[in-house]
Amino acid sequence: MSETMEGGPTARTLRLLDLLQSRPVWSGTELAERLGVTTRSVRRDIDRLRELGYPVRATHGSGGGYQLGAGRRLPPLLLDxxxxxxxxxxxxxxxxxxxxxxxxxxxxxxxxxxxxxxxxxxxxxxxxxxxxxxxxxxxxxxxxxxxxxxxxxxxxxxxxxxxxxxxxxxxxxxxxxxxxxxxxxxxxxxxxxxxxxxxxxxxxxxxxxxxxxxxxxxxxxxxxxxxFVRRAITVGAYDHVARVRIAAPKSVVEQRLPSSVGTVTADGRSHCILEAGGQHLGAMAMHLGALPWEMEVQDPPELREIMREQAARMLRATREG
Incomplete structure (x- = not known):
């Protein structure tokens, strides 16, 4: 009979593994009763699990039995x-x-x-x-x-x-x-x-x-x-679209900004263009101001004016006294 057939050694070994994972300790007699085999067959199946990389420990005395522990290498996985x-x-x-x-x-x-x-x-x-x-x-x-x-x-x-x-x-x-x-x-x-x-x-x-x-x-x-999705979720779904020229290479900006934030295109070796959408120009100005690069707002003009106002307000907030 093939080992892959139901009831064969391979199927029984998988069933044994399932039992060992279900509770901390099993005695050899308990496993033999559950599997419908002799305790000698259980010992052979335990050895087979160990060969596959499963660390099955055996302890003697009262309260002893077989226990599945953590191993040094990942054994085969059983997935439904x-x-x-x-x-x-x-x-x-x-x-x-x-x-x-x-x-x-x-x-x-x-x-x-x-x-x-x-x-x-x-x-x-x-x-x-x-x-x-x-x-x-x-x-x-x-x-x-x-x-x-x-x-x-x-x-x-x-x-x-x-x-x-x-x-x-x-x-x-x-x-x-x-x-x-x-x-x-x-x-x-x-x-x-x-x-x-x-x-x-x-x-x-x-x-x-x-x-x-x-x-x-x-x-x-x-x-x-x-x-298509990137442009739709960063530009097409918003009331305002900002176009900003950033003094940094495209690769550097893309490492800092997730793709879902905006679209970045190269503008020479040392600059790039960021296009991003938003519902509120004020919030867009704050997010752009938090970026660590020099930049030039190309569009819309209203965004430039709001950034000027925010910059002036921040400067006033830094005055001592």
Missing amino acids: DDEAVAVAVCLRLAAGGTIEGLGEAAVRTLAKLDQVLPARLRSQVEAIHEATVTLDASAPSVDARTLLLLARACRETERVTFRYAGPRGEGERRIEPYRLVATGRRWYLLAWDLDREDWRIFRLDRMTEPATNGWRFRPREAPDAAD
């Missing part, structure tokens, strides 16, 4: 379906280079995880991998079923319907999904809006009742998802 998908999503974010020093390790881990995933989960993980791009490091929590449904629809080019609570009220939307984009604050979906006949972005936390109906679509020529 939801845990495997969750790990894949987290690794995908790290593999995108958003967490310094983890990108290469995350890619290697993803490759190993993909090799051992069953077919029913591999398609789900691949859907999330293919449909997600990342702007910032820490995306907030999102309903896993919604995320998976949209990711699969992006990959399978399948139309999606959902109810959406936007700034102008709630209503049903019919879209052709293209890409999921994770930012430091929330998740977005870039999609073709069938009713408005244009590209739109949708916040996942504003969606309810997402569903696919089996209708496939032919992919359109789409804009760059990350750039």
Whole structure:
């Protein structure tokens, strides 16, 4: 009989590991009764776990038994379906280079995880991998079923319907999904809006009742998802848009400012242009004033005047007496 068959040594070893993780100490007799085997078989399975890297300690006397302790190296992990998908999503974010020093390790881990995933989960993980791009490091929590449904629809080019609570009220939307984009604050979906006949972005936390109906679509020529969402959330959604020339290279400014704050473009080797949106010019002036570089406000003129007023007020606040 194959060891991978139910009831074989491999399946029994996994069951033994599950028991050892469920409480601090088990006697050999208790384990044998739970597994339906002899205590000799339990000892062999304990040895097998140790060979795999699990530090199983054995103590004698009253109150003794087998105990699973902390080891020096990470043993194989047992994940259920939801845990495997969750790990894949987290690794995908790290593999995108958003967490310094983890990108290469995350890619290697993803490759190993993909090799051992069953077919029913591999398609789900691949859907999330293919449909997600990342702007910032820490995306907030999102309903896993919604995320998976949209990711699969992006990959399978399948139309999606959902109810959406936007700034102008709630209503049903019919879209052709293209890409999921994770930012430091929330998740977005870039999609073709069938009713408005244009590209739109949708916040996942504003969606309810997402569903696919089996209708496939032919992919359109789409804009760059990350750039489209970045501009929409930093410029397009605000009453005011500031354009500032900063006396620092683009790479230096991008290290200080998250992608969700604004769009940075190079202006020669030593300067760059920052475009950022805001609802209040006063708040924008304070945020810009806190940046550590020399700058020139190109637009709007009202922002320059407010910054002058704030600078004068700050100078007056520094007077002694």
